[in-house]
Amino acid sequence: MTQLKLVSHALCPYVQRAAITLTEKQVSFERIVVDLGNKPEWFRALSPLGKVPLLVVDDAVLFESAAICDYLDETIAPRLHPADPIRRAQHRAWIEFASSLLNDIWGFYIASDAAGLERKTADIATKFQRLEDELANREGPYFSGADFSLVDAAFGPVFRYFDVFEQYIDPGFFDGKPNLQAWRRVLAARTSIREAVSPDYPKLLDIFLRNRGSYLSSLMKAAA
Numbered sequence: 001m002t003q004l005k006l007v008s009h010a011l012c013p014y015v016q017r018a019a020i021t022l023t024e025k026q027v028s029f030e031r032i033v034v035d036l037g038n039k040p041e042w043f044r045a046l047s048p049l050g051k052v053p054l055l056v057v058d059d060a061v062l063f064e065s066a067a068i069c070d071y072l073d074e075t076i077a078p079r080l081h082p083a084d085p086i087r088r089a090q091h092r093a094w095i096e097f098a099s100s101l102l103n104d105i106w107g108f109y110i111a112s113d114a115a116g117l118e119r120k121t122a123d124i125a126t127k128f129q130r131l132e133d134e135l136a137n138r139e140g141p142y143f144s145g146a147d148f149s150l151v152d153a154a155f156g157p158v159f160r161y162f163d164v165f166e167q168y169i170d171p172g173f174f175d176g177k178p179n180l181q182a183w184r185r186v187l188a189a190r191t192s193i194r195e196a197v198s199p200d201y202p203k204l205l206d207i208f209l210r211n212r213g214s215y216l217s218s219l220m221k222a223a224a
């Protein structure tokens with residue numbers, strides 16, 4: 001029996017992609033949490049980029065969430081990538097789009113002033129509009145219709161940030177975007193997505209964001 005260990009961090013959206021994929025495939029795995037602020041030697045030795053997630057498969061170490069999810073998809077049913085090569089390539093590209101959104105979200109929460117926050121708000125809004133337009137041409141409830149895919153696994157962790165952001169600032173990211181709203185709701189209800197983080201995730205994210213020393217941190221502290 002293959003032993004799977006997911007080297008994790010409580011807040012990492014890329015770790016969540018791997019955890020969601022494992023849960024969708026009903027595979028049991030052990031989670032090992034690493035303090036990224038004080039990386040242990042064994043982790044530095046295993047992780048070529050010093051990043052989570054890592055998936056340890058018996059004696060083999062996999063890094064990069066896309067490589068990990070692809071490996072899991074190729075070896076354990078059900079397939080979460082389309083069989084058709086064109087559609088599979090498109091799905092991989094939309095997963096990359098989710099990563100780019102995560103970079104904008106990072107820029108949003110570390111922006112040091114109101115102007116920086118506004119710039120990142122605009123970047124996120126532009127990408128959300130692009131996504132809304134894409135979803136308008138697709139059948140729901142998931143990205144690719146009735147079946148959950150790895151694109152859904154990538155966007156569940158993206159939308160999760162907004163549950164916390166919206167408690168302090170809501171520039172209307174989802175306003176006038178019914179398809180995006182519906183997709184966000186469906187993903188939030190999916191068991192694999194809910195279980196990809198611990199129950200104290202919202203509190204941990206709140207504390208993390210408050211302690212960034214950013215403009216958003218100051219808004220959060222002013223609110224309570």
Ligand SMILES: N[C@@H](CCC(=O)N[C@@H](CS)C(=O)NCC(=O)O)C(=O)O
Pocket residue numbers: 009011012013014015036050051052053063064065066
């Ligand atoms: N491209 C990587 C990104 C992973 C990533 O950025 N992980 C972050 C946490 S969310 C990390 O480990 N950062 C630690 C560091 O950069 O020192 C993937 O898809 O796995």
